[in-house]
Amino acid sequence: MNHWIKGVSSYAADIDGLFWLVTALIGFWFIVAQGIVIYFALKYRRKEGVKAAYITGKTWRELSWVFIPVVLVVMCDGWIDVATASVWHNVKETLPTADHKVGVMGQQWAWTFSHEGPDGKLGTPDDIVTVDDLHVVVNKVIHVDLQSKDVLHSFSIPVMRFKQDTIPGRSITGWFKPTVPGVYDVQCAEICGLGHGYMAARITVQTQADYDAWMKAVAAGATALPGAPAASPAPAAAPATQVPQK
Amino acid sequence: MRTSLPFAFAVVATLAMSFMSSRAFAGDPSGLSGKQLFFRCVNCHGADGQGLKAGTLQVPSIAGLDAWYLEGQIMKFRNDTRGAHPNDTKGLMMRAMARSLNGDAEVKAVSAYIASLAPKVEKPDTSADIKRGQQLYTMVCMACHGANSQGNPDPNIRAPSQVALESWYIQEQLVKFRTGVRGSVKDLEGLRMVPMVRDALPLMAKNLGATLEEADRDILAYINTLSGKP
Ligand SMILES: [Cu+2]
Numbered sequence: 001m002n003h004w005i006k007g008v009s010s011y012a013a014d015i016d017g018l019f020w021l022v023t024a025l026i027g028f029w030f031i032v033a034q035g036i037v038i039y040f041a042l043k044y045r046r047k048e049g050v051k052a053a054y055i056t057g058k059t060w061r062e063l064s065w066v067f068i069p070v071v072l073v074v075m076c077d078g079w080i081d082v083a084t085a086s087v088w089h090n091v092k093e094t095l096p097t098a099d100h101k102v103g104v105m106g107q108q109w110a111w112t113f114s115h116e117g118p119d120g121k122l123g124t125p126d127d128i129v130t131v132d133d134l135h136v137v138v139n140k141v142i143h144v145d146l147q148s149k150d151v152l153h154s155f156s157i158p159v160m161r162f163k164q165d166t167i168p169g170r171s172i173t174g175w176f177k178p179t180v181p182g183v184y185d186v187q188c189a190e191i192c193g194l195g196h197g198y199m200a201a202r203i204t205v206q207t208q209a210d211y212d213a214w215m216k217a218v219a220a221g222a223t224a225l226p227g228a229p230a231a232s233p234a235p236a237a238a239p240a241t242q243v244p245q246k
Numbered sequence: 247m248r249t250s251l252p253f254a255f256a257v258v259a260t261l262a263m264s265f266m267s268s269r270a271f272a273g274d275p276s277g278l279s280g281k282q283l284f285f286r287c288v289n290c291h292g293a294d295g296q297g298l299k300a301g302t303l304q305v306p307s308i309a310g311l312d313a314w315y316l317e318g319q320i321m322k323f324r325n326d327t328r329g330a331h332p333n334d335t336k337g338l339m340m341r342a343m344a345r346s347l348n349g350d351a352e353v354k355a356v357s358a359y360i361a362s363l364a365p366k367v368e369k370p371d372t373s374a375d376i377k378r379g380q381q382l383y384t385m386v387c388m389a390c391h392g393a394n395s396q397g398n399p400d401p402n403i404r405a406p407s408q409v410a411l412e413s414w415y416i417q418e419q420l421v422k423f424r425t426g427v428r429g430s431v432k433d434l435e436g437l438r439m440v441p442m443v444r445d446a447l448p449l450m451a452k453n454l455g456a457t458l459e460e461a462d463r464d465i466l467a468y469i470n471t472l473s474g475k476p
Contacts (some may be wrong), residue, residue, distance in 0.1 A: 129332045198345045
């Protein structure tokens with residue numbers, strides 16, 4: 001199963017479980033239905049001297065071909081509903097207490113992430129802001145505060161099985177708990193303009209020690225920010241003697 | 247058996263198409279000309295590269311800029327040295343578009359084509375003090391951008407000609423250099439601009455009794471009187 005996308009969040013296996021349940025049930029009925037169609041198509045194919053019958057579906061025997069499958073399929077539906085309800089409840093209706101908070105801003109066509117700085121609080125001047133580069137600590141509950149600067153985007157981390165639209169003017173909270181350190185893909189999953197396909201980012205899941213080291217390095221100026229204010233040299237303007245004398 | 251021929255054809259066509267599309271995604275050099283590649287840019291930069299205003303998004307004219315400068319800037323957008331600051335809203339857009347080009351050859355080809363387009367001509371702002379603009383330009387900008395703003399491709403300078411640029415765009419960029427949105431330790435060329443427009447220019451403006459806004463306005467007007475020729 002290694003060629004499937006890895007699942008590295010606390011609820012990835014639950015969501016995959018639903019996926020496989022749906023695939024198995026639908027797959028079963030697909031094969032049964034196609035099998036019957038093909039079997040009948042062969043069995044009742046055109047034969048010399050046999051006239052085609054006009055079947056109106058009025059007898060109970062004929063109607064049973066509709067109603068029995070309907071009942072069975074609705075039962076499968078119920079099965080899926082029950083299985084979904086608990087996962088939905090745990091993933092979308094429950095908000096475990098945050099260990100860390102991250103601000104996620106979607107814009108055409110990049111993701112901007114605000115990390116709590118050394119003070120452990122979001123929305124303070126020491127926040128670490130990066131473009132397309134999200135860092136989180138393994139086995140910690142991460143709350144993401146999703147916003148958009150311009151149009152609809154969708155913040156999607158396939159390995160976390162996390163996907164949520166970002167909507168201009170709204171702030172949406174989501175959560176995930178990464179379980180395996182590594183570097184994974186982040187994408188935009190909602191067509192958002194010309195550059196939508198280039199709106200990819202990266203999430204680095206790391207141990208607390210690595211995360212602290214990263215934060216220290218950023219704070220010390222070996223910054224993750226390409227455009228961070230430069231410690232620029234003293235102004236080297238042309239000497240004043242070049243002032244045109246009028 | 248009568249349906250078998252169209253059916254076989256459909257199967258072959260489907261397979262052929264999926265094969266072709268998988269090749270297109272494999273990153274082969276496209277072999278597109280600069281002009282063809284430029285089709286990707288016209289949505290924002292306009293059919294002749296003269297810039298346009300789409301809703302609230304104003305996109306700069308790039309027609310007639312020097313090829314070496316265009317190449318350099320597109321490469322910067324591609325490798326996170328320009329347009330990668332969280333507050334650089336427009337830069338982040340262009341960064342994504344620069345990544346739609348496939349490799350150095352395409353960057354070169356599209357740059358050569360844009361350089362061949364006729365530059366946009368702007369009339370100098372008559373409300374400005376062009377004389378003071380000249381003084382400021384001569385003191386602060388000329389050393390790198392040249393007496394006629396012809397630009398300087400010398401590897402130690404690499405300052406572009408500004409005459410093909412629109413005034414609103416230059417003004418926006420000056421603010422970006424001043425606020426650390428453009429020019430960083432990763433972008434040494436951009437960094438050359440930072441002390442000039444953030445520190446030196448306000449100082450010189452003060453000496454001449456002008457505010458920074460006036461200084462910017464005057465320099466922009468003066469640039470529009472220059473030829474851009476060496
Ligand atoms: Cu998007």
